[in-house]
Amino acid sequence: MEERVPPSSAAGDLTDEPPNRHGHGHGHGRRNVSSYDDSFDYSSVSRPVGSLDLTPEEDYDSNTYVVQVPKDQIYRVPPPENARIVEKYRNPMNKRRNSCCTRVCWIILVLFVIGISIGITLVILHKVYSPKGAILFIADVHVKNQSRPRYEFTMKVKNPNENVAISYENDGDAFLLFKKKKLATGKFPQLEQEGGDSRNVRITLTGSNTVVPDEVSKSMHDKKTERAVSLQLEMNLKGEMNIGFLNLWSKDMHVVCDFKVSTLRTGTKVLSQKCDTQIK
Incomplete structure (x- = not known):
């Protein structure tokens, strides 16, 4: 079957009435295909480049046209x-x-x-x-007269807090001084105290290699007369304040005890003392 191409506007002999492209079974605007001039050579009409291909797949009697549009001319806008x-x-x-x-x-x-x-x-x-620092005072002093004197202090330590426990670390430093001159050094022992607890603690201080002052030496060696002497005990303590199992505060305590003893040989008695604790 020979394929027929509908004439374009350039043919000149075509009728002005356009073909009906939507007439499927309605009969409105139907064209009589036989009205075309069969003597016209349609093969001589060239198709313009890029024109639409309106060639029907079957004979013109079907009144159906297939429009083919090149893919590069289809544009889509994404949603x-x-x-x-x-x-x-x-x-x-x-x-x-x-x-x-x-x-x-x-x-x-x-x-x-x-x-x-x-x-x-x-x-x-x-x-x-309102945690408070420990209260300390000297209960007893004993001096061992050796090449390097040893001073043994018995301290009474009281925790004034009823509901707060205090734990003392064993790195607290202790010094014995005479008129601001250091005579001996030692350590404050590790200690744990519940609220309101009071106990005795022993501190041992060892004399330095420096020459002992005359007043201290006479108080140690004079066997006939007791020679009273005034000294100073200074301690730097670190206490952890605890409530139950909670470790809430860490306090540095500086303790200074000014005291006077009857003698530094056997039978030493503490004549007077004043201890003060400062919390930092």
């Missing part, structure tokens, strides 16, 4: 949701960084809130319990 998806996955690294920054900011905020809460709790507990 808005596609644009959002593309934007979402366009820069995944930036999104990941923003997510990490958000998490870090939240963590910092949570830690800040926790720190503020703990600080407020400690302030409230400190005001409610």
Whole structure:
């Protein structure tokens, strides 16, 4: 069957009435295909480049035309949701960084809130319990006269806090002084005291290699007469304040005891003393 091409506007002999492209079974605007001039040579009419191919797949009696449009002339606009998806996955690294920054900011905020809460709790507990430093005084002094004298002190230590326990570390330093001159050094022992507890603690101080002052030496060696001498005992203590199992405060305590003894040989008696504890 020979393929027939409907004449274009350039043919000149065609009728002015356009063909009906939508007439499927309705009969409106039907054309009589036999009205065409069969003597016209349609093969001589060239098709313009890029023109639409209106060639029917079957004979003209079917009144059906197939329109073929080149693919490069079909344009489609993506829906808005596609644009959002593309934007979402366009820069995944930036999104990941923003997510990490958000998490870090939240963590910092949570830690800040926790720190503020703990600080407020400690302030409230400190005001409610008002922890005080230990009370110390000298119960006994014994001196061993050797090449390097040893001074043994029995200290009575009391925890004045009823509801706060105190733990003393064993690195507390103790010094014996005579007119601001250091005679001996030692350590305060490790000690744990419950609230309101009172106990005796022994501290041993060893004399230095320096020459002992005359007043101290006479008080040690004069066997006929007791020679009273005034000394000073100084201690730097570190105490942990505890409520139950909670370690709430760490306090540095500076203790100074000014005292006077009857002699530094056998039978030493404490004549007077004044001990003061300062919390730092």
